[in-house]
Amino acid sequence: MKKPEGRITQLDGVRALAIGAVFLHHAFDIKLLWMGVDLFFILSGFLITGILLEQKTQPVGEYFKRFYARRVRRILPPYILLLIVTTILFGVGWMRYAYLYVMLMNIVRALSLPRPLALESLWSLAVEEQFYLVWPVAVYLLSEVALGWMAGVLLVLVPVLRWVATPLFKDHWAIYSLTPFRMDLLLVGALLALMWIHHREKIVRYGQFGLMLPPIALGVLFYLSRRYHITTSENTQLANVAIYEASLVACTGVILWALSGRWVGVLTLRPMVYLGRISYSVYLIHVTGLLLAARVFHHRATIAVAGAAITLAYAAASWRWMELPLLGWKPKESSALLERSSDSRA
Numbered sequence: 001m002k003k004p005e006g007r008i009t010q011l012d013g014v015r016a017l018a019i020g021a022v023f024l025h026h027a028f029d030i031k032l033l034w035m036g037v038d039l040f041f042i043l044s045g046f047l048i049t050g051i052l053l054e055q056k057t058q059p060v061g062e063y064f065k066r067f068y069a070r071r072v073r074r075i076l077p078p079y080i081l082l083l084i085v086t087t088i089l090f091g092v093g094w095m096r097y098a099y100l101y102v103m104l105m106n107i108v109r110a111l112s113l114p115r116p117l118a119l120e121s122l123w124s125l126a127v128e129e130q131f132y133l134v135w136p137v138a139v140y141l142l143s144e145v146a147l148g149w150m151a152g153v154l155l156v157l158v159p160v161l162r163w164v165a166t167p168l169f170k171d172h173w174a175i176y177s178l179t180p181f182r183m184d185l186l187l188v189g190a191l192l193a194l195m196w197i198h199h200r201e202k203i204v205r206y207g208q209f210g211l212m213l214p215p216i217a218l219g220v221l222f223y224l225s226r227r228y229h230i231t232t233s234e235n236t237q238l239a240n241v242a243i244y245e246a247s248l249v250a251c252t253g254v255i256l257w258a259l260s261g262r263w264v265g266v267l268t269l270r271p272m273v274y275l276g277r278i279s280y281s282v283y284l285i286h287v288t289g290l291l292l293a294a295r296v297f298h299h300r301a302t303i304a305v306a307g308a309a310i311t312l313a314y315a316a317a318s319w320r321w322m323e324l325p326l327l328g329w330k331p332k333e334s335s336a337l338l339e340r341s342s343d344s345r346a
Helices: 007-026 033-056 061-088 091-098 105-109 121-140 145-169 173-177 179-198 200-228 237-260 270-277 278-294 301-325 335-341
Strands: none
Touching: 007 033, 007 237, 007 270, 007 301, 033 061, 033 121, 033 173, 033 179, 033 237, 033 301, 061 091, 061 200, 061 278, 091 278, 105 121, 105 173, 105 179, 121 145, 121 173, 121 179, 145 173, 145 237, 173 179, 179 200, 179 237, 200 237, 270 278, 278 301
């Protein structure tokens, strides 16, 4: 297996694009910018699969111990801090379903259970956490060829599953937030990781053409929306297949472009890289920032600016005084890939 060549800086820039899209979606209700979450999913599948494949040579106990220790250090402290902040600001109502807030928040959303708006975004972390339970086992037990075949087959089955399952749910939130219906994004990331290991030169040579995929995918989606009047909020079979497949294609194109290393100057700008590195806490707190700003201001643009300021200040402090020190505690022999980029939220 080819050795990694260091941190892929432009992936931090992709995180910045992703979190910027999500923030603008929530601040201004801009349609389709929720696709920023899909970028995070593909990044997670790519980076986690690469890390697991490199660590696979270790004894099974060490393999799982190191992986989950890293995940706990990376994810749990900012997550717990958010719950504390939410409790202080908005009360203890979330505790009614507290047992679902660890790894099952996407079920809370799918079932439309009462939850504070400040914790709405936690559904996507539940998807990734559920992925972390299953995927390390698959990587350890399967050869890379078998892993690729399994990911490819499941990738094809996911839209079929969405089509079949859509009539079972009263609204689109279940299809949007439950792991079986969104795992194709994580699987694409895993396949990209295998390609990066074995066919990196092809991604470097042709990956920039991935920039063609977002306009093509969105163009097809625009045609379908005009022809069949599908929307992102309706719960129909065509909508739940076409919209999420379009997002998958568009986001895959962005990742391929970033990995190619060509025309990626904007992704490597220092503000973009920094925003990408603090994007986990930005994601966690940005809805709270907007809610707090809305208590003081009433104009949407002013709320967005104030909310962004609150969000960035919180995330910068969390990164500097909590996340960085915790991530600094790692075994001396930690892998180069772990150093390169620990996960999609790093």
